[in-house]
Amino acid sequence: MDQTEAVHPAPWAESEGIRLLQGVATAMVRLAEATGTESLSRPYPEEAQQALNDIALACLLLKADPPESLPELIDWAAHRPIDKWTFTLPADAIRPGSLLLDKATRRPAQLCYEWAVDAEESTALSERPFMGTAATRCREEDYPEAYQAFRSLLIRRPVLTHRDLVTLPGADDGLLGPLGELLHDIYQPAPASYLDRDRRIYTACGRCRTLLHPTTEGGLWCERRSCQDRDSVRPGREFRADDDGGVHLLIGPLRQWVAAPGILEERLASRLVKSGADVELWPDYGAYGVRVSLADGTTLAVEHKDWTSPALLGRRAAPPLSGPPYDRCFWVIPAARVREQPNYRAVFERYRRAGSPDLISDRELVDTVRKAAGTGPSGLDTTSDEPAEGLF
Known part of the structure; x- marks a missing residue:
């Protein structure tokens, strides 16, 4: 097959x-x-x-x-x-x-x-039209630094003021290069539904930095699953509705499919480096999430996924179509998903395509890196559903 x-x-x-x-x-x-x-x-x-x-x-x-x-x-x-x-x-x-x-x-x-x-x-x-445009422009100008800066911006600053939109493209020696003009397409005026109408304030999440949504009970709600799983939502920076020309929010597809997994990929990359691997984020203009080079010479292509549905995730599983060569390809999920849904991997396996990436937890990947570096006892286990503490 x-x-x-x-x-x-x-x-x-x-x-x-x-x-x-x-x-x-x-x-x-x-x-x-x-x-x-x-x-x-x-x-x-x-x-x-x-x-x-x-x-x-x-x-x-x-x-x-x-x-x-x-x-x-x-x-x-x-x-x-x-x-x-x-x-x-x-x-x-x-x-x-x-x-x-x-x-x-x-x-x-x-x-x-x-x-x-x-x-x-x-x-x-989906994120594909926007990130595809960004990758094409940076590739044409041989400007990987602009792509890295652009992707980091979406992850770390999903909320910008109008002044930010005007000044960021020229900041940091113009590091965004050919992508500065895209900001006006992907950051739209923050919907009024996120606004505290009494205080005229937008509140960002203290964990992921996207805007928090007021609830009917007077609380605040974060759209990120990883933030919801904590004991409570943690309010972060507040933005006055009329300051600096108004508040803009990254559009939904990029919040969901670039910023959210990007937070996990950056944290995972940091943990892998500390465990003894060489790591490159978003190689070849985002061909895949993380390129991991182990101490034993093995190279892994890694995508971090945190999907609620293992069936839908399995349906989308596919190896990278381009990018630097690798020995094995994995899709990584938080260990908490396996604890929450013990049959997560079994359902993923039922719906995935032949030849698509194997599914492992973040804990298993870190243990694999440590074993290759001679700093940890555990190895890669792509079949066990034993619960493990998550990385984050």
Whole structure:
């Protein structure tokens, strides 16, 4: 079997439930990116109206009560677990109790983004158009430093003021080079739904630096799964709504698919260096996440992933199409995901393509580096589901 031949179970492609769920997830992401689901107005976005029509028709065919309006469909997404919806899905496609929207904010949960980007026509919801443009421009000008600076900016500063947008391209000796003008495309005015209207303040997360969303209970919510898993959200820098020309937020696809994994990749790279490896982040203009050179001469291509759904992650698993050569390729997940879902790797294996990267935890990768450097006892185990403490 060659590397492009799918080994997905047949029911996935044949399931009407898959198409319906992808459509609803896409609609929820579109609504959230446009105006926030709390401020709906007619006419509805095309994706939202289509999702409502499709779900209503499916319910009628199954003799079930359909959502009668888009606000009611949003209520389903925020309160009704997916496994309680009327359509059926392939085994292990979702975990029981999973929701598409956060209950307190009606913002898309990480799972919602994952289902939206799984849709066939998901390019507009992915990072590829923007990062592809950045890589092409830097490659044409032989300017890898600009690509590294650009990627680091998206990870470390998902929130910028208007003054930042104007001054950053010329700062640091123009390190952003040909990419400075892209900032105005990828940083958009912060949605009003993130604003504390009484104080006229936007609050950034003290961990990942993206904006925190006020909840209906008066709290703050972070869209990053890793921040939610902590004991509580930690507020960080505050931005006055009218300071420095206004507040701008990195667009959703780049927050979700570049900034979020980038934080994990930078931390993992630091840990690997301390464990005895030579590490290069985003080699060959982002061909893959981390190139790891071990003390025994082995070279690894590594992508850090923190997906809620192992089935969706498995469907997307593929080796790098370009970049520096390597001996083995791995997709790395936080060890906490294995503790949370003991069958995570088994589900990933069921849905991944032949020839795609193996899946290991961050702890296992660090242990492998330490073993190669002669500083640790543990080796690589790509099959064990034994829980281990996470790196971060």
